[in-house]
Each structure stands twice: as C-alpha cells, then as structure tokens.
Amino acid sequence: MLIATAFVLMMTVPALALFYGGMSRSKSVLNMMMMSYVAAAIVGILYVAIGWSMGFGGDGTIFANPFELLWLDGVSTGDYIFVMFQMTFAIITAALISGAVADRLKFSAWVVFVPLWAVIVYFPMAHMVFSCTDDSLICGRIGAQDYAGGTAVHINAGVAALVLVVLLGKRIGWPKEQMRPHNLTLTMLGAGLLWMGWYGFNVGSIVFGDDPETQFPLETGRTFATTTLATMAAIIGWLVVERLLHKKATSLGAASGIVAGLVAITPATGAVNLSGAVAIGLIAGGVCAWAVGLKYKLGYDDSLDVVGVHLVGGIIGTILIGVFSTSEGAGGIDGLVYGGGFGSLGDQTLGALVAVAYSGVLTLVIGLAIKYTIGLRLDEEDEVNGIDLAEHGETAYDLHTSASGGGKSVLAASTVSPAPVGKPSTEGANA
Template sequence: MDGYYAFMLVATAFVLMMTVPALALFYGGMSRSKSVLNMMMMSYVAAAIVGILYVAVGWSMGFGGDGTLFANPFELLWLDGVSTDGYIYVMFQMTFAIITAALISGAVADRLKFSAWVLFVPLWAVIVYFPMAHMVFSCTDDSLICGRIGAQDYAGGTAVHINAGVAALVLVVLLGKRVGWPKEQMRPHNLTLTMLGAGLLWMGWYGFNVGSIVFAGEEGEAFSARFMSETGRTFGTTTLATMAAILGWLLVERLLHGRATSLGAASGIVAGLVAITPAAGAVNLSGAVAIGAIAGAVCAWAVGLKYKLGYDDSLDVVGVHLVGGIIGTVLIGVFSTSDGAGGVDGLLYGGGFGSLGDQALGVLVAVLYSGVLTLVIGLAIKLTIGLRLDEEDEVNGIDLAAHGESAYDLHSGTSGGRSSVLAAATSTSTEGANA
C-alpha cells in the first residue's frame, strides 16, 4: 500500500495544480487585460476558502457514515476520528471541491463584486457541493446518484462539471450582461496564457481521473491487479478522449467560422477532459474517442448559444462544463462496457436502455439540486451586499477597482510594485476630479 499512498500524494498535487495555477492561467488569459488579476484571484481565494472548509465540515458532509441522505457535518468535524494516513484521501477530495467552486468564476468575469464572490464560495460549497459530493462519491445505499439511482460517475461529471455549469448559468442570469456585450468585442487578452493553462489542466487531469480509483479493503494480488487494470484504463481513456475532442472542436470551428483557432484547441482540450471525467473508468478506448469527439464538436457549437439566448457567459463555462458534463454522463449509458469499473454494458453493447435512463436521471437530479439552491444563494447575496460591480468600476476595470493593481505596468519609470501602482491609481483619480 505504500506505493498507492505515494501515487495518491502525486495525484492530489496534480489536482491542486489544476486550480492554482492551471485554471487561473486558462481563465486569466481569456479575460480582458483590465480584469485578469481579479480572474486569477478568484481561483486562488476559492482554493483558500474551500480548502479550510472542507477539512472542517466538508469531509464529514461528503463521506460521513451516518446512513442518511445528507451526512452530518459535525460527525467528523475537523477530521475527528480520521486517521492521519487517511488525510491523503481527504486532501485528494478537497482538491475536487476547490476546482468545482473555482470553475464557476469564469462565467462571471469582469462584473461580479469580489466581496460577493468571497461570500458566495463558502455558502455554495456547504449548501451545494458538499451534499452533492455525498450523493455521488460516497457510493453507499444512502447516496442519491450512485446508491438510489445507479448512475455511474467515475470522477465528477455530475458533482463537479454539471454542478459548476448550472451554478454558472444561474449567476450570469442574476448578474446580467457585461457593459457593451455583445456589441463590443471582448477578446481574450493573452492566448499564450490560455494555451499554457490548458496544457497544465490536461496534465493535472491525470490526477483527477486516474487518482479517482477507490479500493474497498482490497490488498495483495487482488489489489495490484485491479490497480494496474483500472489506472491503465483511465489513463488511456483520458488521453484519447482529449485528443479526439481537440479535433472535433477544430472541425466544427472550421465549418462554422472558417478558421481553426488556438482558443478552439485549448477549449477542445477542456471539453474532452470534462466529458471523459464521469466515463473514464466505464468505457473502452474506442468509446473514449467517440465521447471526446462528440463533446468537442457539440461544445464548439454550444458556446455560441449565449449569443442566441442572450446570457453572458464570459468564458464559456456553460458551453463547456455544463454541456460537456451532460454529454459525458449520458453517453456512459451508450458506451460503457461490463469489464469497466461499473460492470454495466451500455446500449451499444447490448445493455438496453436501463443504464441510459439511470445516467439521464442522475443528470436531472444534479441540474435541479444545483440550480435551485444556487438561485437561493445568489438571490440572498444580491438582496444584501449586492452581486454586481458598479458600472463605472466595470468600465475602468475590476483589477483596479477591487485590488488596486494592474496586471501589466506600462508606465515607464515605475518599479511595478504595489506602491507605484496605487500611486498611479491615486494620481489618475485626482486628475479626473480636477478636470
């Protein structure tokens, strides 16, 4: 088991890297230059808040053994009763909670007050994510998705991606559109950062999917055989689905817009990773290619729906994570094989419509649970401290308004430090007042 613990330490570090710095870079590059620091700060702050909360009550709510639909947050308060060698798996699951909350931030770029984000994150983690993690990952008779419905979700298609995607959609509807959207061009300010972030996400996702193998008291030869088989499968399916999604996205992008772009390639990477997350242990390699290609193509089309339907999803969280998560979760019912982790044949392998129905029902539960409770949280914040940044601050840039900083110091003769940036900001404000 020593080798397994070492493996889980590496997997945990990889998943934490997916948020800081990978997601921060990916989203930061897609943002406008006047909001890139705020965008990255949202990931870092989410990591700090959710990480501490997870150790305090999140593990108990997600994996407590009280035998009820919703676990007792105080049963394992501050990991009371958890052995220190068990901390490794706690930290692994903590990184899932962190990135799920951070994913939402991309939808609300440029206009969500930082104070509202700091309040939203802990409320959403406790009320929405931790209970849904129990429904999905604590696969016992009392868990909803796995225990009562039977839907397969290897590493978080429902609890992570659909959950975050629905929450993102709810928040953008509550917030409204950015000033000038969609008439004003709001292009990514640094696609190099985005491509780098996408590559790091791909690397980190091996910890996310491959590390999600769970052993229930196995040891010796049985342990070794299952470990090699299941980790090999998930590593292969994760790799091939991502490759297929890149091609699927670029093909649709070329057909729709006449060009295959670097942003499309980066987005295709994420779409494929999202879609294979729930299916990584259930499908074979050809199934992974099919899921990846479908997800890449459909997500490339879906990101354009915001212009037709009028919701301002700044960095396409809905089009990639919600749509990709639904595709990957539902298609398990088509492409899963009985030699996979769930032991269920999908429709394509003669299993009938039973698994497909379970998967669809799992998606429905995740959408409704996340949607309703996120709406309640969002409305509560909107009616108290407010969600939306002042229009003037939004136009001038949330980096300066919320943090007193600028990502790029373009003023010659300054050191680029905090004092010089604040001095420049103060000088600008004074000049404006005297004008």
C-alpha cells in the same frame, strides 16, 4: 496518491487561473486569477472542517452529519491523503464557476458565495455521487455511474455558473463590443497544465476501488488511456466544427477542446474502452464548440464559456456512459452499444437531471440572498475602469512610457486593447 493530489490542486492553482486569466481582458486578469486562489483557500479549510464529514462521514441520502467527523476528528492520519484528494475536487469545482462571471462580480460577493455554495451545494452533491452507499441519492438510489465527477463537479459548476450570470446580467457593452482574450499564450499554457493535472483527477480516483490488488493495475491503465484519447479526439472535434462554422481553426478552440474532452471523459473514464473514449471526445468537442454560441442566441453573458464547456460537456459525458460503457469497466455494466439496453442510459440521464435541479435551485437561493444583501455586481464606473483596479488596487501590466523626456509614468494596462486574434475568437471559448 500524494502526486495525484498535488496534480489536482495544480489544476486550480495555477492551471485554471492561467486558463481563465488569459481568456479575460487585461483589466480583469488579476481578479480572474484571484478568484481561483481565494476559492482554494476558503474551500480547502471548509472541507477539512466539515466537508469530509458531510461527504463521507456516514449514510444519508443527501449528505452525512457535518459534525460527525468535525475537523477530521476520528479520522486516522493515514486517511488524510484521501481527505486531501477529495478536498482538491471541492476546490476546483467552486473555482470553475468564476469564469462565467468575469469582469462584473464583486470580490466581496465571491468571498461570501464560495463558502455558502460549497456547504449547501457541493458537499452534499459529493456525498450523493462519491460516497456510494445504498442511501446516497445519485450513486446509490439512482445507480448512475460517475467515475470522477461529471455530475458533482462539472454539471454542478456549470449550472451554478448559468444561474449566477442570469442574476448578474450582461457585461456593459456585451455582445456588441468584442471582448477578446488578452493573452492566448497564458490560456494555452493553462490548458496544457489542466491536461497534465487531469491525470491526477481521473487516474487518482482508482483509490476507491474495492479490490486494490486486481483493480488498481487495470483501472490505472484504462483511466490513463481513456483520458488521453478522449482529450485528443475532442481537440479534433472542436476544430472541425469551428472550421465549419467560422472558417478558422484557432488556438483558443484547441485549448477549449482540451477542456471539453477532459470534462466529458471524467465521469466515463473507468467505464468505457478506448473506442468509447474517442467517440465521447469527438462528440463532446464538436457539441461544445457549437454550444458556446448559444449564449448569443439565448442572451446570457457567460464570459468564459463555463456553461458551454462544463455544463454541456458534463451532461454529454454522464449520459454517454449509458451508451458506451462496457461490462469490463469499473461499473460492470454494458451500455446501449454493447447490448445493455436502455436501463443504464435512463439511470445516467436521471442522475444528470438530479444534479441540474439540485444545483440550480440552491444556487439560485444563495445568489438571490447575496444580491439583495451585500449585492452581486460592481458599480458601472468600476466595471468600465476595470475590476482589477477597483477591487484590488492593482493592474496586471504596468506599462511605462516617457512623456517629453520628463520620465512621467503612464499606467496603460487598463486602457490598452489586445491585438485581434481572428474573427471567430471574439471572447471566451469562441463565438
């Protein structure tokens, strides 16, 4: 569990930071990475202070008493590893949102948004999903399965991302101006590290089983295998659809397919068998490859395709449990394919809808409060010049050239355009 926890923390810093950073423009990459690092710092401390208590402190339909286990008072040091493990889930959920608001969200607004969102939205959602008491809403009352966070993590973050991009508005020049990823090598590296870290995310979740002596070996093998196969299948599904739509199979598509598959298998990894995992991965990869283009049709500027990958992928993985789960899995429920009828499918759909509604309404309240107090968006001039320079006073690439042999330095990072990477890969996770 120490290793699993470290792996999940690695998913945010540096994996997600690299993944998002490479997809950003050169004048925004440091800010994009900083949003992940700062989210880790803020949410981590908040989780130990009140988050664990709100999520796992006791019974409650929406959340538990935030002061019952304040600063882990009453929690044995032997249980600290469980706290740290769940803390890393809270961290990456908040950090995922940042990809949607690249280039234009004020850093001060992010610093205010993250703790408010964690306390009001994530901690209660974690209680509804992971603290599976009779009173907890999604797991207990509805009965929806969510092995490692399809609702609490991915649907939750995806909906929040959609709300924020609507409140922020479009980036200057979008969609007419092509805003290509500035460094796909970083993105590919980040995707690989995310895949590696996800074994901590999914396989580490076996600690919550009721019968460790018999369940741990079974669940370890199943979750490791289903996580692996779904991700492989999603790469194929994404690239096939990308090829059909855009006549190219891109590296950005492969990296995005990795994440789509991991997102979709997260809620289902303990519930499905190997063929079910492959089916979920193929469906998620293909549908998410198509869904990232919806922003152009619907007009919302999701910079790095958080909505198309995490919201859509999270919904797919959550609902398809009702189709592909088996009674031999963690939940002991046969899905539609295995003769279980529509009951589980209904529960999973309702669980997803509750997650969408809860996150959407409360994120809107938080976003509006910030917008009409300190403001959400950068000034136009700062956005054009680059958020790295405006908010942090630095640039990622300090490129020097000599002027007439005089040794004059020219800072070019904020003005150099990235080399074209192929027509389909105009930005984010594909047009």
